[in-house]
Amino acid sequence: MSSYPLTVLTKNQEVDAIIRDTIDKVLVLRFGHASDPVCLQLDDLSKSAREVSKFASVALVDIDSNEIQVYVKYFDTAFIPSTVFFFNAHHMKMDSGTADHTKWVGAFHKKQDFIDVVEAIYRGAMKGKLIVSCPLPLERIPKYQLLYKDV
Secondary structure, eight states: OOOOOOEEEOSHHHHHHHHHHOOSSEEEEEEEOTTOHHHHHHHTTHHHHHHHTTTEEEEEEETTOGGGHHHHHHTTOOSSSEEEEEETTEEEEEEOSSSOOSOEESOOSSHHHHHHHHHHHHHHHHTTOSEEEOOSOGGGSOOOOOOOSOO
16 A cells, blocks of 8 residues: 655745645644654554545644644644644543643554544534543553653
8 A cells, every 4th residue: 555645844934835725624633743763653544645635634734834833832742743633623532540631642553553543633623522532442542751841
């Protein structure tokens, strides 16, 4: 199976436009470094982008770009890769049993895990929900601890 070409975003205007202009599809934004092996593992999911292309669009956000730092701070992407989901310009959240429901932190273990998460978000969004439950078993959800600065 061939990979699907993914858009790489390096400017605030590009991120604004893709969030605003993606209608009736889940928008998957992956924040990370182009040279990080874990981020590249997640980039291999471009192979599954074709499978979700009927109900999702996938784009990569290069956090090394100075022009993208407002989004890096807003979504608190201190852990990379971080994946953020939108539907019709609404930020979609997912309860995966972790402290942060605003994004998926870390790589997906399998291609099917990515597809299942995107499909769950799409189905929830079509029902008008802004937060959905994670369809994956707990052992396949990355674990991390949140560190709060200046609290």
